[in-house]
Amino acid sequence: MNSQGHTLARAVIADDERLMRDQLRARLAQVWPSLEIVAEAKNGLEAIEAVRVHQPDVIFLDIRMPGLTGVEAAKEIAQLDLGDDALLPEMVFITAYDQYALDAFEQGAVDYVLKPAEPERLRVTAERLQKRLIQRAGEGSDREATASSLADSGGSASVQQLLHVLSAQLKGQPVQYLSWLQASVGQSIQMVAVADVLFCVSDDKYTRVQTLKQEFLIRKPIKELVDELDPKVFWQIHRSTLVNVNAIAGIQRDERGRQEVLIKGRADRLAVSRSASQLFRGM
Structure with missing residues (x-):
């Protein structure tokens, strides 16, 4: 965590629309200035490779992408061999279809953002992610x-x-x-x-x-x-x-x-x- 209280983290953005990637990058810079965008991907296969190469803390995945969907890419990412000590990235799905904004998103370990990504909603996601990353970093001393x-x-x-x-x-x-x-x-x-x-x-x-x-x-x-x-x-x-x-x-x-x-x-x-x-x- 830096002096301004923001969690230092690295992220990948995957969306087939360049304007959407640019907008998300800009708004993330507003709500989570310490987040480093280490790679962008235009499709699911590029997203998988970006995770393999960069091993980010977070990946933002558009649900609808050509080739592999964001969900299919997420399933492939979950099976990547990054080493036993590596952590898979926290996942955030980006969607223009609110029928995919299921209750499970609100409860579980993944999140979603509706297009266009509004700063206030994105701020909530950023805060959730930072809490999870802090929790992950602090794990390792669990009792039997x-x-x-x-x-x-x-x-x-x-x-x-x-x-x-x-x-x-x-x-x-x-x-x-x-x-x-x-x-x-x-x-x-x-x-x-x-x-x-x-x-x-x-x-x-x-x-x-x-x-x-x-x-x-x-x-x-x-x-x-x-x-x-x-x-x-x-x-x-x-x-x-x-x-x-x-x-x-x-x-x-x-x-x-x-x-x-x-x-x-x-x-x-x-x-x-x-x-x-x-x-x-x-x-």
Whole structure:
């Protein structure tokens, strides 16, 4: 934070209209003068690359862009391998369509701004972002938690969940999730009930699907599964790991101070990336 009380941060602006990018840049300079705009993008692919290269604290994404939409770009950004200690950027969606100004925006860890970006509304967003960035910077000294504490973190999966809902809305489709997974067992196919899955861990070719008593391998990466499993139940705690919230026995830290998820009835310890540690905020 600088001497004027503003949080120092870096941002990317993604909008296919140059005039809108210019206007947003100018108005951000009014309400958040210490914010550094490190890159601009004209489409979703450029936005993803800008995050990969610059690793900003915040990204402003136009919902409607050619190629990948802002929501599709956000989903790709959420899967970027920026390193275990890197934090994904806070996301703000820019839209001319107020039907996307859902209640979830007001409650969760993403925000929205209607076009044209009015200074007073943008000031509210800037204040929210600064509070989140300060909170993120101060994290890392969480105490050990038990499963009973999970009830207090009810909205933790809100970013993932909101991206699913928005993506379905943009496509005009209902939000649907898998109830069964198909796993190859020898020469046969076995149906695995999603409700029985404790966690999923991916490597380069396969995803290990673990139930209480059995392990299955499927040819589907976490990147696809995260779109197909209910984000209220399955949290992505690492770029390669999804865990069933109902299977979490507790959270503890390893010898390096990094969070690990403990699984009920098993000895597994699942690493939590720094970016995903906010899922257990306040625990």
